[in-house]
Amino acid sequence: MTEASTTRWNNNIHYHRRILDVVPAGARTALDFGTGNGLLAADLHARVPDVTGIDIDLAVLESARAEDPGVRWIQGDVMSHPFLPESFDVVASVATLHHLPDLDSTLTRLAGLTSPGGVLAVVGLAKSSGAIDFLYDVAGLVQQARYERRHGIWEHSAPIVWPPPHTYGDVKRSAARVLPGSTWSRLPMWRYLVVWHKPAP
Template identity: 70%
Template structure:
């Protein structure tokens, strides 16, 4: 867990560390895509001076504003909002890409918003389709129960899409195609991570 989420735990907060560990040491700007309740944006702001967070849901964004008044909160759609391209040293997203049916388009948009030398860092949800996926689902269920008992489960108020429209295999293929050289990790607790450093 991170300092900003120390009093709260859920599967998404658990993997904030994946995002924070990918932040370049000289990062000055970050964008949190699909910020939801704003916890990742607040965690990023503890490391990065200028953080912008965007979400399509006005009510959940209103709760996010209370997390950190120093973050720039935007009610809008990342696909259509008039961001300047190559603007951010970090473009991050947790549990958002499965809300977007065009996976290739989503990865391409995140890449376009990332400055040369910057990082796209995604933790997402996908659907199991292979034996290894199902085995990790079982291990993840055990881990989830153990951690939820230890920390308590904090329920977010952001909209939920379940089951995810894309399989893990589809996400991995899309990331490899759109973000060549990206690293892929299949995580427990029904998550994956994609980290990509944009060439200078």
């Protein structure tokens, strides 16, 4: 991980490792969509030689450029930017999917950008809607308090959407429909993880 990620902490940075752990061996290209302040893109660039970070917000991209000048930074919408199909060995994001209202369309688009044999990995936020979710929320409060005492909390400058428009169940069902064989994990501190390995030809 980059120096930025090892010296700063918040809920999103905490889960970068979950994405980095599924980067395929030999991956050459990566896309961080909704890159925000660019910390995930910079972390990916420590492992993948060609990394692109895209975000619609110009102001936050200025901050991202300072994190790693070797990343290709693009102001644009991942849903419409003219990327070549299947052009990224890694398609990833943290805390972005809830900014996009149509889960099925978004996951379909991201799957289309993922190269055969590549991975799509999303750490996201969603709304709690059941007893299990609320148990995770309580555990998250305890865990976050412990980490904040130890590390402090770094406040990002990316735009915030709250509350998320989708429940955890909504995201899980959408991933099952659009990404057959994907794995779903509910995480503490108000996050989930979806990982999908695109079949090789």
